[in-house]
Amino acid sequence: MKRLRRLCVALMTAFVAGTPTWAQFGPNLLAEGDFEAGLQGWQAAVSGAQAAAAGLTVDDGQAKVGARSLKFTVPKEGGVSATSPVAPVEGGKVYLYSFWFCSEGFSKTGLFAGCNAQYSLTWLNAEGKVVGSVGVGLSYGEVPAWRFMARTVRAPAEATGMRANYAVTVNAEGIPSRLWLDRVQLRALSGAPAPGGKVWVFRAADGFYDQGAFRRVADDDTGSGFAVIGATRFQNKPSYLSGGMYTRALPAGQFQVTYRVKAAEIATETEPLLSWDINTDLIGHLAAGNILTTDFRQPGAYQDFTFDFVKPPNVRWVDFRAFWQGGVTTWIDTITVREVRLFTDADNQALMD
Ligand SMILES: [Ca+2]
Numbered sequence: 473m474k475r476l477r478r479l480c481v482a483l484m485t486a487f488v489a490g491t492p493t494w495a496q497f498g499p500n501l502l503a504e505g506d507f508e509a510g511l512q513g514w515q516a517a518v519s520g521a522q523a524a525a526a527g528l529t530v531d532d533g534q535a536k537v538g539a540r541s542l543k544f545t546v547p548k549e550g551g552v553s554a555t556s557p558v559a560p561v562e563g564g565k566v567y568l569y570s571f572w573f574c575s576e577g578f579s580k581t582g583l584f585a586g587c588n589a590q591y592s593l594t595w596l597n598a599e600g601k602v603v604g605s606v607g608v609g610l611s612y613g614e615v616p617a618w619r620f621m622a623r624t625v626r627a628p629a630e631a632t633g634m635r636a637n638y639a640v641t642v643n644a645e646g647i648p649s650r651l652w653l654d655r656v657q658l659r660a661l662s663g664a665p666a667p668g669g670k671v672w673v674f675r676a677a678d679g680f681y682d683q684g685a686f687r688r689v690a691d692d693d694t695g696s697g698f699a700v701i702g703a704t705r706f707q708n709k710p711s712y713l714s715g716g717m718y719t720r721a722l723p724a725g726q727f728q729v730t731y732r733v734k735a736a737e738i739a740t741e742t743e744p745l746l747s748w749d750i751n752t753d754l755i756g757h758l759a760a761g762n763i764l765t766t767d768f769r770q771p772g773a774y775q776d777f778t779f780d781f782v783k784p785p786n787v788r789w790v791d792f793r794a795f796w797q798g799g800v801t802t803w804i805d806t807i808t809v810r811e812v813r814l815f816t817d818a819d820n821q822a823l824m825d
Pocket of ligand 1 (some may be wrong): 506535537538539
């Protein structure tokens, strides 16, 4: 019955597809991310010799949305971090985490110059215990204009809440720096590829792999007759089994990517076999995770691993990478991207506003 209802909803969505609305996005679950009413429950932590000069404040003169933003002020040899209130989530669901930031100071070359900014997302269970986390570095370079960041994440099965943390640190070599944060959002993401949607197929064997580490081999289980192999008997060296496509073909939109992968054996120990990420020119990873040795159902048989992601309009190229960790001989065939929906101008606005 539930499945039938879901099907009906899907059909209704398909019928109204001609008049785009942002039905795929739920409301912002991190309601305290605008800073219009002050710190709104964000907790500050300050460290370093000049801790008195460091701080977390609400800036009345700088904002991406509204009139205020959160400002991190960090002198030489200091650190400031901010932890958000906990946003409610449902275990196993997919979410889009997004925010705007800009900065002053940092590095003028884009290379590390003693200033570091990063954020992390921590998943909590009903008892408040940590059940997972992901840490992400921000640009080493100064970002003078507001930049939109977005990352698609899946809540672990046991998760009931998520909290974000931002940390800015400056060491003895760095220069005093400032960072502004605004419009932090966590929104549920739903939707699946519909028949007739756009599809892009990348074959690792077409050259999209580390050709110094791996080789292209004949493989009758693939459509092209070729795969790329990471073989423990040839070269048990961790590297990119896929990557290097730097495609500009994808417009802004919501997509699913499927890695088609085969493992020679099913391991008894659970370990990451492939660490995948969707890398970009500007905003780091759109999504990332691990395919584990024990995720395979059958030795020597291809299996699809599918992940959701959103490509915002400020991203130019994307690269679908899979980093082989070694240990089990692995073949990769295709990386297939399917449209869930392509964004209209109104969609892009709803995404970033
Ligand atoms: Ca604001």
